[in-house]
Amino acid sequence: EPIAGGRHKVFGRAELSVIPQTSTIASHLPRAVGVAFAIARAKKLGVPCAWPDDAVVVASLGDASMNHSTALGAFNTASWCTYQGLPMPLLVVCEDNGLGISVPTPSGWVAAQNSGRSGFRYLKADGADPASVYDTACEAVEHVRRRRLPALLHLSTVRFGGHAGSDVETAYRTPAQIEADVDRDPVLGTARLLVDCGALTADELVARWKATRDHVRAVAEDVLHAPSLETAAEVMAPLAPRRPDLVADQTRRPSGTWLTLCTPKEPVGVHKVNQVPSLESGAGGLTVAQSINRALGELLESHPELLVFGEDVARKGGVYGVTRGLQKRFGAARVFDTLLDEQAILGLALGAGVSGLLPVPEIQYLAYLHNAEDQLRGEAASLQFFSRGQFRNPMVVRVAGYAYQRGFGGHFHNDNGLAVLRDVPGLVVASPSRPDDAAAMLRTCVASASVDGSVCVFVEPIALYHQRDLHAEGDERWLAAYPSAEDHVAIGRAQVHGHGSDLTIVTFANGVRMSLRVAERLRQKGIRVRVLDLRWLSPLPVDDLLQEAGATGRVLVVDETRRSGGVGEGVVTALVEGGFTGAVGRVSAPDSFVPLGPAANLVLVQEDEIEAAALRLLGQLRPAVE
Numbered sequence: 001e002p003i004a005g006g007r008h009k010v011f012g013r014a015e016l017s018v019i020p021q022t023s024t025i026a027s028h029l030p031r032a033v034g035v036a037f038a039i040a041r042a043k044k045l046g047v048p049c050a051w052p053d054d055a056v057v058v059a060s061l062g063d064a065s066m067n068h069s070t071a072l073g074a075f076n077t078a079s080w081c082t083y084q085g086l087p088m089p090l091l092v093v094c095e096d097n098g099l100g101i102s103v104p105t106p107s108g109w110v111a112a113q114n115s116g117r118s119g120f121r122y123l124k125a126d127g128a129d130p131a132s133v134y135d136t137a138c139e140a141v142e143h144v145r146r147r148r149l150p151a152l153l154h155l156s157t158v159r160f161g162g163h164a165g166s167d168v169e170t171a172y173r174t175p176a177q178i179e180a181d182v183d184r185d186p187v188l189g190t191a192r193l194l195v196d197c198g199a200l201t202a203d204e205l206v207a208r209w210k211a212t213r214d215h216v217r218a219v220a221e222d223v224l225h226a227p228s229l230e231t232a233a234e235v236m237a238p239l240a241p242r243r244p245d246l247v248a249d250q251t252r253r254p255s256g257t258w259l260t261l262c263t264p265k266e267p268v269g270v271h272k273v274n275q276v277p278s279l280e281s282g283a284g285g286l287t288v289a290q291s292i293n294r295a296l297g298e299l300l301e302s303h304p305e306l307l308v309f310g311e312d313v314a315r316k317g318g319v320y321g322v323t324r325g326l327q328k329r330f331g332a333a334r335v336f337d338t339l340l341d342e343q344a345i346l347g348l349a350l351g352a353g354v355s356g357l358l359p360v361p362e363i364q365y366l367a368y369l370h371n372a373e374d375q376l377r378g379e380a381a382s383l384q385f386f387s388r389g390q391f392r393n394p395m396v397v398r399v400a401g402y403a404y405q406r407g408f409g410g411h412f413h414n415d416n417g418l419a420v421l422r423d424v425p426g427l428v429v430a431s432p433s434r435p436d437d438a439a440a441m442l443r444t445c446v447a448s449a450s451v452d453g454s455v456c457v458f459v460e461p462i463a464l465y466h467q468r469d470l471h472a473e474g475d476e477r478w479l480a481a482y483p484s485a486e487d488h489v490a491i492g493r494a495q496v497h498g499h500g501s502d503l504t505i506v507t508f509a510n511g512v513r514m515s516l517r518v519a520e521r522l523r524q525k526g527i528r529v530r531v532l533d534l535r536w537l538s539p540l541p542v543d544d545l546l547q548e549a550g551a552t553g554r555v556l557v558v559d560e561t562r563r564s565g566g567v568g569e570g571v572v573t574a575l576v577e578g579g580f581t582g583a584v585g586r587v588s589a590p591d592s593f594v595p596l597g598p599a600a601n602l603v604l605v606q607e608d609e610i611e612a613a614a615l616r617l618l619g620q621l622r623p624a625v626e
Helices: 029-045 069-083 109-114 130-147 175-183 186-196 202-224 232-236 244-251 288-302 326-330 342-354 366-372 374-380 383-387 435-452 510-523 542-552 567-577 597-602 607-617
Strands: 057-062 090-096 121-126 151-156 306-310 335-337 358-363 395-401 428-430 455-461 495-497 503-507 529-533 536-538 554-562 583-589
Touching: 029 057, 029 069, 029 090, 029 342, 029 374, 069 342, 090 109, 090 130, 109 121, 109 151, 121 130, 130 151, 130 186, 186 202, 244 435, 288 306, 288 326, 288 435, 288 455, 306 342, 326 335, 342 358, 342 366, 342 374, 342 395, 358 366, 358 435, 366 374, 366 395, 374 455, 395 435, 428 435, 435 455, 495 510, 503 510, 503 542, 503 607, 510 529, 510 554, 510 607, 529 542, 542 554, 542 567, 554 567, 554 607, 567 583, 583 607
Parallel strands: 057 090, 090 151, 121 151, 306 335, 306 358, 358 395, 395 455, 428 455, 503 529, 503 554, 554 583
Antiparallel strands: 428 536, 495 529
């Protein structure tokens, strides 16, 4: 098994450009569309690609998988691209054996659904006839390679035995159906063809079959004695490599001198870069939105292979203006709008990353990520693990998230559920609160993606995008200067605000601003508080957490995510496992969706709750009687 090293029974081989896939149904198709897109886009930009300019992307799946929403979304994305004249050198092979485990596919269904699919050429062959398969496959490949348009090769095939070891096919197939498949054995069909054309005799075929059988048996016996994985460290070694010194060196290089994976040629059809920031900042500093915008511009300048894309990010500049002006500065080939499909957006990022580009996709709202999250869990985060680092798909997924928006509410625009992200092995989850951290952490994520192939999710607090003030209207204390190249924020390092010795408040995102406001109120009561901004939610900054907890002996965890499965659970666990023996309290959001209007405040953490919890922890307020 040449790819996963015993970690999974995946099919792949680096030197043959076979990317390993997991067994999630059809989850590889969005990536395949992304690879096909990336081949042409890399050529257009004049940057190197992992594949030749005339490469054809081949993705195969079964007839039952053709019904999956992920497959249908990928087909739609490919059609959407070709409809607009974008190259899409994709060949999808459907191996149709008429069964999805035990559920039969209606006769003619695959052809009926796909023979007229927009943008695709449909070709069909009998899988039991090797000559027909070869001729039809050559025709399909020639069409895709020459015209740079997608095609579907539909092969009628057979299935021998059950779907898996525990599947007894005689429970749902008749003897006559099983015998009919045996009569269409493609191996026997190939043998028949070789004899008929005089290439081999029957005796020579039998001898070759026996030799192959003996070879397979010998290899199997050798594998039985091969070394196996024996420690958790061995299993996890390729999961998420981290080279923090190289990442730090990358972020500290002046703009335009970053180490990149490519040496660009003169881009084709791309606007020249101007140096004028697209969002004006006040004299007192930048907002979070302005800081992210400026960082994206800096990164686009430094990385010619970097792409920014998503819903409404280009012409509109994002729903909140965070990407405003970037398309005008860097051109539509590098900053572009996508169709409204989060699986397609992440699939494009997967394909671009594995092809040598550096994607920075945007998911418009955190709630919109959940229907596409398997593209991160099943595909992106697992690729280095299942290929022993032979393949990687670096990316930084920007997500507008959390609650506390004024005048624009409801669950789908105020989602505070992060558990699904923190549960993905190897995934980096960044969550800045302040403008200076937002830019520095975004640079770190991009550097980590470039250096280590990291998959990062960058969760941006919507309510803080345009916030300027901290304590009083007009104080502009939430603005910050743009960080210099030396202001590096390493993955897994927190930031402490203040040096109070009475209480440590541990929080992140919107909780930082609320906690700092509460800390000022407590200061006026003679209570000295330090506020620890976690900044990184996966991996958690455990060392910094324990140090700041020990400095006061009392910790209040302020967690704007939900009580069950929220970030606070991980923080409290880290304190306990780290040997912290002081007092611990927690304020978190109830296990509720976020409603519209003022009712949202009833299920979101409020400053009064934080202050009351702090006083209780300090013994200055009795617990409320229910």
